[in-house]
Amino acid sequence: MLIDNHNRKINYLRLAVTDRCNLRCNYCMPSEGINFSKNDKLFTIDELARLSKIMVEMGVDKIRLTGGEPFVRKDLMVLLRQLSTLDGLQDISITTNATLIGPYIDELKELGIKNINVSLDAINRETFERITRRDQYDTVHNNLIRLITEGFNVRINFIALEHQNIQDILPILELMKHYPVSVRFLEEMPFNGGSKKFNTIAWDYKRILEHIRSEYPEIEKLESPKTSTSINYKIKGHAGTFGLIPSFTRTFCGSCNRLRISATGDVITCLYGKPKMNLRTLMRNENAEENVKKEILRAVGSRAKTGFEAQEKHTGVFDSSMTSIGG
Secondary structure, three states: OEEOOOOOEEOEEEEEOOOOOOOOOOOOOOOOOOOOOOHHHOOOHHHHHHHHHHHHHOOOOEEEEEOOOHHHOOOHHHHHHHHOOOOOOOEEEEEEOOOOOHHHHHHHHHHOOOEEEEEOOOOOHHHHHHHHOOOOHHHHHHHHHHHHHOOOEEEEEEEEOOOOOHHHHHHHHHHOOOOOOEEEEEEOOOOEOOOOOOOOOOOOHHHHHHHHHHHOOOEEEOOOOOOOOOEEEEEOOOOOEEEEEOOOOOOOHHHOOEEEEOOOOEEEOOOOOOOOEEOHHHHOOOOHHHHHHHHHHHHHOOOOOOHHHHHHOOOOOOOOEHHHHOO
């Protein structure tokens, strides 16, 4: 069992399999993209599998595969097949933009992988294409509907972006009212490859809730797991739910149970802090398991108490991209 220096149990690993993405969302990176890592700097599938096994042995029982876009890796299913056999791993989840997942849906079902988060920041085609800078609307829509109708546990992640997609908040709730889906609205975060700097946001989780309540006054607050990052609600008459994730306001730090490892091996104990160390070289040398466990324990034993504390120790500006730090 992993317990950090603030007595928080760490049992959830967000493991990035690539820093590459086939979209160019304007809140994530500049239009020209970022300098993606060379292949030899990325973990191999075998290294990701071995690292996952080590983390499960240390008490992790949930692994979410992220990117970039995970399905950019054509060998991703090899890793998923191996993860599905790990004793002690109770939950394998994936966060995707749903552009490339289509051909793999049947095998995902066969492997028992049902928890899929779809990043979707607009329900309107023009807004979607303006934000993502790509013509993938039909593909995303079709894959999303297929995932929902074939019984996957789908959560839609929608980042509220001032002057860009606020007008889509109510329509996406209306469109999803008949589906057992959770639409989760996230606050914007400053991890955009240095393309935009800000210290405050106009659309925090409270304002998003007020906006939704103006159209849907009959809202019931739901009880959520202690470690949930989202504050969850149900609208009367809707099959699904919606959630608010205070990713910039950071109200959930006290129960944070997660650890991030980037595709290049950086151990990240808080999005708002610098990486603690890099595991890639350790994984490629002798005594990898022993040395990785030692470094993970060291990282977990020196976590910031909150995202604000982590940010105070983070000198300089945020010039990293969400795609490079694991979504």
